Amino acid sequence: MRIVAALGGNALIRRGQPMSVQVQRDNLVAAARALAPLAADHDLVITHGNGPQVGWLALQAAAWQDSRAGAGTDATPLDVLGAESDGMVGYLVEQALACELGGHPIATLLTQVRVDADDPAFSAPTKPVGPGYRRPEVQLLAARGWQFAPDGELWRRVVASPQPRQIVELPAIRHLLKAGVVVVCAGGGGIPVVERDGLLRGIDAVIDKDAASALLARELQADILLLLTDVDGIQLGFGTPQAHRLSAATPRSLRRLELPAGSMGAKALAAAGFVETTGRRAAIGRLDDVAALLAGTAGTQVTRDETDLG
Numbered sequence: 328m329r330i331v332a333a334l335g336g337n338a339l340i341r342r343g344q345p346m347s348v349q350v351q352r353d354n355l356v357a358a359a360r361a362l363a364p365l366a367a368d369h370d371l372v373i374t375h376g377n378g379p380q381v382g383w384l385a386l387q388a389a390a391w392q393d394s395r396a397g398a399g400t401d402a403t404p405l406d407v408l409g410a411e412s413d414g415m416v417g418y419l420v421e422q423a424l425a426c427e428l429g430g431h432p433i434a435t436l437l438t439q440v441r442v443d444a445d446d447p448a449f450s451a452p453t454k455p456v457g458p459g460y461r462r463p464e465v466q467l468l469a470a471r472g473w474q475f476a477p478d479g480e481l482w483r484r485v486v487a488s489p490q491p492r493q494i495v496e497l498p499a500i501r502h503l504l505k506a507g508v509v510v511v512c513a514g515g516g517g518i519p520v521v522e523r524d525g526l527l528r529g530i531d532a533v534i535d536k537d538a539a540s541a542l543l544a545r546e547l548q549a550d551i552l553l554l555l556t557d558v559d560g561i562q563l564g565f566g567t568p569q570a571h572r573l574s575a576a577t578p579r580s581l582r583r584l585e586l587p588a589g590s591m592g593a594k595a596l597a598a599a600g601f602v603e604t605t606g607r608r609a610a611i612g613r614l615d616d617v618a619a620l621l622a623g624t625a626g627t628q629v630t631r632d633e634t635d636l637g
Contacts, residue, residue: 328551329370329504330621331544333537333597334358335556336376338614339416346383346458348419355423361617363427370504372547373420374540377515380412381405381533382457382484389471405486406518406529413437413514420511432508439495439527440517440534440542446489453588454488454533487532491516491539495527497546504547513539537597545604551621552601554594555614560627561591573627578603581629598629606631 338358339351365371388403417435424433452474459481460468468484469475475482494500494513503510516534520527537554544552561573561584578599586592591611598609612619612626619625 328368329372329547329549330365330551330553331372331374331540331547331549332362332365332553332555332617333540334373334375334420334614335554336378338375338555339419340379341557346379351416351419352423355419356426358614359420359423359427361614363424364618365621366424366428366431366509371509372500372504372543372549373509373511374513374536374543375416375420375511375515376536377409377412377416378454378456378533379458380416381408381515384408384411385457385484404529405531405533406520409515409518409533410437413518416514417511424509428509432506433511434503434508435511435514436496436499436503438500438513438517439520440491440513440539441493441495441527442489442519442521442530442532442534443492444521444523444530446487448489449487449532452485452487454486454535455483456486456533457484459483488516488535489519489532491534491542494539494543494546495520497543500543500547513543535593535597537593538600541597541601541609544601548605550607552598552607552609553617553620554598554609554611555617555620556591556594556611557613558591559616559625560612561586561595576627576629577631578629598627602629602631 339354340346344350385408421433421435455478459478465475465482473484476485500510500512516536516539519530519532519534521530541552559572562570563573564570581595581599586595594611598611601609609629610620610626616625
């Protein structure tokens with residue numbers, strides 16, 4: 328079986344935790360233990376988010392710029408920061424997996440993902456990156472030209488998140504899988520690029536990880552797309568005494584739900600799109616339940632027809 332497993336940001340940094348390498352290493356121990364058994368019997372591709380990491384790197388770049396060259400436009404664009412975060416997170420994932428897999432080959436591949444330059448997302452940034460801020464901090468940082476949106480009691484920077492259209496390194500990923508390599512790729516949705524005059528050029532954006540993972544799973548003809556998070560699936564009536572897990576769904580039923588756009592809503596759309604275009608299964612649920620998700624006995628199982636679950 329060929330599996331694409333998309334790690335949510337909680338696998339690396341949980342809400343309220345400090346942004347440090349050691350915290351990410353500690354959190355990835357559990358992620359590696361959950362994912363390692365899949366590599367023994369299946370082709371495994373791992374993707375991951377990078378929202379906290381790319382925002383952290385942006386702050387580092389801005390601090391250096393302010394101290395050396397004065398405030399102004401960002402010295403390091405988001406596509407380059409995305410590549411930096413992909414390498415950093417991929418390295419940490421590789422090391423965590425190596426402790427569980429012994430000598431099984433693992434490779435991180437920096438992955439360019441083509442987007443459309445005229446995507447409407449560039450005029451309406453919605454993707455949160457980096458830490459949360461209080462209002463006075465937001466007013467100072469807004470002088471850089473950064474845009475912000477509320478996130479609970481805090482505010483976070485938001486950036487453009489265009490739709491992924493093409494996985495540029497797809498042939499290389501296929502070759503690695505054929506050779507039995509566990510592939511870590513399309514981190515943070517991949518490095519956003521556009522085609523200009525026949526060449527690929529980076530563009531200032533952060534692609535949604537779940538949307539890119541669904542595209543990757545479709546192009547790789549994966550048997551299942553696992554969208555792994557810190558809750559046991561899509562919750563109906565979330566935040567109410569009547570809240571309960573949606574155990575089975577179809578693409579049509581998912582699209583009728585009103586879910587938070589930046590979190591579970593993105594996962595629901597990714598799962599729906601993958602199932603619609605391939606007829607194969609997607610599952611949304613806890614990283615700790617990955618074996619049961621694969622077996623179809625946990626999480627929210629998404630199929631073209633609910634009777635497909637048996």
